Amino acid sequence: MSNKIFVIAEHLNGQVEDITYEMIGKAKEIGGEVITVLLGSGAQNLAADFGSDKVLYVDDAQLANFNPEAYCKTIVQLCHAHAPNIVLVGNTSQGMDIAAGVSVACDMPLVAYASDVTADTITSQLYGGKMSVSSHVADGRFIAAILAGAFDTEAGKGSGASIETADAPDLTGLKIQFKQLVAPEGGDVDITTQDVLVSVGRGIQNEDNLEIVQALADKLGGALSSSRPIVDSKWLPKTRQVGKSGLKVKPKVYIAVGISGAPEHIEGMKDAECIIAINTDPNAPIFDYAHYGVTEDLFDVVPALTDKL
Template structure:
């Protein structure tokens, strides 16, 4: 089978997910199959040398591809695929991949399956497992036809399998219609510098709306400090600007996998659960014993956090 992988990169660095997809593509292509990496950019041809797990790289260069402009990238990937299907196209279900998968799928009239945690291609029949509602429901879908675009969640395949030595053949293609776009790339807004990286923390004390005020976050900081951890938050806390966006856990924030995740006054909405459910140990403190967070917590305290947290910090 022919498996295409859209290589994602930013500031000259390939995304970890590109290697995850390449490893998966290698396994899906099997003996006699072909893995083709689709690489776009402007002056980024050298990145092809890192795509050794692919048999071939199709490279398209254009100034409009220097940054992620969804319209330019959709046109580019569409043209890179034109005339080369049938096949399976893997993209990352990242903010870039979400735009690409739907745009390219529409342009080429190829079905798109998103939120994928797995994809199989037994006997040429493509089946996909998708994770819905923050992991509450898994949907199995089968593709009618021999082509599909599958947008895979990050972290569902090992990246090491997609890192391989070797220099795949590079075929350069020229693009059309990228000079007059209705969408312009304006600015890359990066997370505030100097803040902690919650995705690398072993211990996270996360605060939700139950913390009630910005001043009370100090209490969570004190607990985190005792445990050698960092403070993170649910979305309402970030929306209120009590903590920066770089601390948000969840669907529209960051996915974390610490050894210990303590949820203070967090109800456990699916969008929050999606970002922290893989933590090794989850402890929830919430005054409502029916809060959904307790379905995911290994340990729970159904009490007022303003009683529990200072006592716990003192004990520690």
């Protein structure tokens, strides 16, 4: 059976997101006819470097910006019309709104948090990256929501994909209307330009303890960043968050303090030049990405390190 693979392209502010190329590259590896699905308004040029066999492009004013309802409706219609056996979508803010809708409407098994995919087997990272699960789909018909950063972007780039346009479904009377995009407020510190980041996670236990890591960051002339729970708890501003819904950083030195290393966090920091992880749990996934690991208590090691510098 030859595969027909849909890759759902993702774009924001006129820029194609890397996850799109990562998925195209993976789809080509799986084999079959790779069709990138692009939705937008006057956005056909975004497909110029898609390395897929074909691009299915739908143009509609309601698709100019991502709208969960309009995008879902359109992609479900395309899935009904073209009957792909595999659909790859990002396990991202946009992709999450699409994947489950297609799963229910087209009765296709969905596997999320996917870090690898073959024609019939999907590997997911669950429990904050502490367990892997391989799922099998006998008839090879499924949707996989792919973790950003799991695959190479270059493998998905190319040129010469034929572009076929498709009509949008009736998008009048939508219950959700897109209003605007709001850029993040500038912070006091831009963590993406720092040479040294001391990044703090749940292991710091409470807000008062931030002093300890701030002291280390100050001594190193670097800045304090964090994983998501710290920002959700309002201990640090959003501008300090590293990871999926935060920022991607590439400092020379990244010191992860009390961070377990969920896939969402890893996505934002794995390219740092030197990663040092301090976490009392020897099984924490962060140690798979760190260059140096410490399992001693952060409350002993961090102040001692600050003193030595």
